[in-house]
Amino acid sequence: MEKKKPIKRHEALKPLSRQHHFGLLFSWKLRKGFGKNIEIERIQKYAKWFYEHEIKPHFKDEEKYLFPIMEEGNELVERALKEHRRIKRLFHDTKDPEKSLHRLEEELDAHIRFEERVLFNEIQKVATEAQLEKIEEIHSELEKTPDYSDPFWD
Template sequence: MKKAPIKRSEFLVQLSRDHHLTLLFCWKIKEGLKKDIPLILKDYVLFFWNEHMQKHFNQEEELLFARSSSSLCELVTQQHLQINGIISQIKDSDNPQKTIFQTLIDRVNQHIRLEEREVFPFLEKTLSKEELEKIGETLKNEKDDFADDYHVEFWKH
């Protein structure tokens, strides 16, 4: 039985769009793992982190998770730290191994699914309409026009 798509609050939809972009980032890394290109993958991970994902994490933490003391918000904040740690390991490695990239893919995919399926619905129910509107307005004003235009299209065959 096919699951119905998740209907996201209009105020959080930008964060869900970012998640889609990040799932595509994971897919690209997965495609890159089929080739022997660890330094290109490292460079791509750092490009995506510096240009997009780090800002996304900060927005979630400051705009959403800081408004709730729930264990779910604590968990996803911890996951942000773990993902940041994996990216630091990649950054610090002269020749990152495939396993670290696979770990990154796995953790990011699990993290996004948790946010989309549990955390966002929880916050949509527990935050007031006024809070959600304020978050949505801030996201709209802070919207970046990030394009995943990495200069090497390594994921293509």
């Protein structure tokens, strides 16, 4: 079996990649919660907290600083923006929270893997040093997200 080489990430993009790691961890925590038959309300409460503290600022940063590096109408950026909209809807869906959380767990995971394996690599190829410095400057001011108070996944 062929072993994949780790992706060499530019220093400026590492904070966003680290946030992606937390997104993958979020999906894992949802899976653990479902596997332990945790009440949907508890999982939903965590998802709302995660959206406010992690997803919302992360999407905002990507859309404001990272995606504009690519040419207007770039199909990879268009795909990412479409996925952002779908993921936001899943976080806010109250009609069938259990179904939405299951879909969210899968779609967020797939979205992060697309951004990490495809989109970020393309952005790295075309970004100027000045653009990367600006991204690095913005992320040097990031505050640590507080820990969530109900670790149902343990």
